[in-house]
Amino acid sequence: MTHFTNTLSARLGQLQANGSETLLCGGFKGIEKESLRISRDGVIAHTPHPYALGSALTHPHITTDYSEALIELITPPFADIRDTLGYLQHIHQFVYAHLGQEILLGASMPCGISGDESIPIAEYGSSNVGKMKHIYRHGLWHRYGRTMQAIAGIHFNYSVPEALWPVLHSQENSPLSLADFIAVSYFGLIRNFQRVGWLILYLFGASPAICKSFFKSRPELMAQFEQFDAHTLYHPYATSLRMSDIGYKSKNQANLDIDYNSLSGYVESLSRAINTPYPEYEKIGTVVDGEYRQLNTHILQIENEFYSTMRPKQIAQSCEKPTVALRRRGVRYVEMRSLDLDVFDPMGIEEDTARFSEALLLTCLLTDSPLMTSQDHRTNNANQLLVAHSGRKPGLELARNGGGIGLQEWADEILDAMRPVCGVLDAGHPQQPYTAALNTQQAKVDNPDLTASARLLAAMRGRSQAFAGFAIAKSAEHAQYINGQPLDEANTQAFIDMAAQSHARQQFIESQPQLPFAEFLHRYFTQTCNETA
Template structure:
């Protein structure tokens, strides 16, 4: 496995360019369900004191009005991204009253779909589109799945590395084609090896029985932890299993990850292809929109994937067109549960490991993914999510069985050279230390977050909801007691005011009816 990595690393070292692996940009998007003080999902609107969920650059909502999402800017230093995320939490808690943010990925305090309010974004055409898209998700999949929270790790390669790699590898392609091709190579390798991050950082082995309210027949597939909790004994991330972000309509999709053009074309086809079950729901019924369309996907974001190639879209621009016009700007890794042992939902060692992992995915060979391999890697991810800590657990690699811990050891050894380069002259070797910390989890699965959560619940005698509520309150105290500099507080206050003003301007500036706006949006080419 490491031959490709060794070859590329040796080329960079020989030319004195290995330092260009450093200073890629890292960013975080962290979702959290807002709960009332009694642990029930909040039914209050998105707090006005933190600005407009439509236009604020760092604070928005995901599916639900109660599912707040905090976004950091891209930072070369992962510690800076984490500091910004902590500052955001501190600011948010100044505007939450007695509400708290749920520390776990699997939801608590919900009693069925109707208890989960869909996010509102005002009366502008763009705001209405965002709300109707979420209404469509409710009709298609139910709201409960959408109340699950996670962390997205955004990463872009150091821009200065691309021309160097391109020249070292012959420079046959244009630089823009080379960049897109290598980002899609990373995407394919994340699909191949992404089970690694599910094992290491999965923190959702259990969930409240109320998650199956209205779907009680599904409970028989799980073991009973206690009278209020279901679990799987060796699960890592049930969020990433078939009760999480999965749906039957997408099972037959064959989205291509082999190049940018094919990715855009196959994703665009799914958005344009009618799906009879969704057509039966209706699009505009008695003058009221139920969904944006009756197709397999309403828009690009409905496609659930462990990683997405991204380009910053302009206002009203389709994401696929942004990619087609300006190429890939960064990757969004979406397979991370909330790190519930850290108040911010992520920790620095984790972020350093993810940086090493994504550079491994860049440097490792990445042949095209055919349909058979796509099925295999998808099954590997699902298997690790459900049962990855099982003693002697095996995965499939090119049709053959391999022990999870043996395959993991191969990958981690191949990552070692990257970690050493990222450590540079730092005598504390933070990247190498992070790599070793994660490697220990394969020798002792009890060190994984999923095992730790179950162990703590057993020791305390708590149900999942009791456990989640207790640690959420502990995290809330951390941020309510945390100092926020006057400069940072003023920065967030200014963004709050600007975002509210921007939303008002958007609502006042719309010239098209919503029907016309939607037609123009989907007609973009």
């Protein structure tokens, strides 16, 4: 997708000629949503993760991310996105029944923080597994600061329909085994997404402004921004500062050259970063005065520290490293990590957004995907940063094939290529929801004022509100909406049971004999551990 060839049309045409095009439908979609717990007056919560929600260590659907206050809601994967979003709503309803006077911040960029020390690091109990999770977060604090870790987002998980793989494998006359073909295809999808993923930031980015309090621990960064009002900094044409170099994109990782040309290359390059000492982190130390500051002094402590817009994923078994799980069992799904929270939607993501994302990922799968060079990586990253900071700027040009192309022209190309895919996904749906979602995004390409980032700034101006005031007010509206629709008795009992089971599971883990923590870490990194060791 450096440019659009006839590859997609040919592959789609073959599927249609064989009557197999409906195999594109029904890929599983899951959502992970992070939200900062805050008080009604907008201050980050310093209360523990509510006990009634279950154990953050072991609950499958309600946990915490970096901070004790940064709740993470995880749906199971469903073939119908309406089921995914329905489950997400059920989790919200159960959570809100146990938040007391707190609410969930509906914006990605944090409000109500006052420097790193105001952000409590998540706790996971006394087991070695729990300690490892906590110490990893301590390492992130020492490396990047806690403020960056308080940013919230949406992860959209997608797996290609299983029944599609043998047909594509045969259609391509691939000499590879089916398992290898699946891995190659997923990495082709990822490379294409890296080329065009800036479009997600343009369309759905909702973090063009930041509270000044965000910079208390890094005041030197404030000079990069214009002042919106006495409490808010912004870029006039920004889309997603969350995905910029002051958000999730870390300058410490700018020189990491992770290989997306193959599964083996990805595993090897990521493993190399996890095993390579880094002088700046060696200065921090691992154990200082008897306390762990980080898991190790390497470029990455573990795989999750690598901040990427998309990750290939495999479900890891107990104490299994993600790279080992990928090497052993291949790619099971991809995790798209570049969606901001939609501050205008109580769930943080609209159905149109999810449908568009699915169609874009299938288009990335079916389109030819050349291997990438280091220069390609730099170009893709530069395009993303440019759109994050200035995506709505009139006449903005992005880099492509050694030259430049207007953002609007390139976006039109991508959406045109997606149209036949949306047509297939709409089969059996009289209202054509995928095509409707595509048309909604086309309107945003034609008129940047319709994008979430532009609407957010316009609403702040219209209400004469700072970013924090607007975000807190919208979050309170969402809380009122969710509290006004209490969860039914059957689903409530199901979540109560899950919470009890998760606490029992944590207690069981902690009741088992524990190795000395240093020995446990050694066994984890050498993959000779078990969950309770």
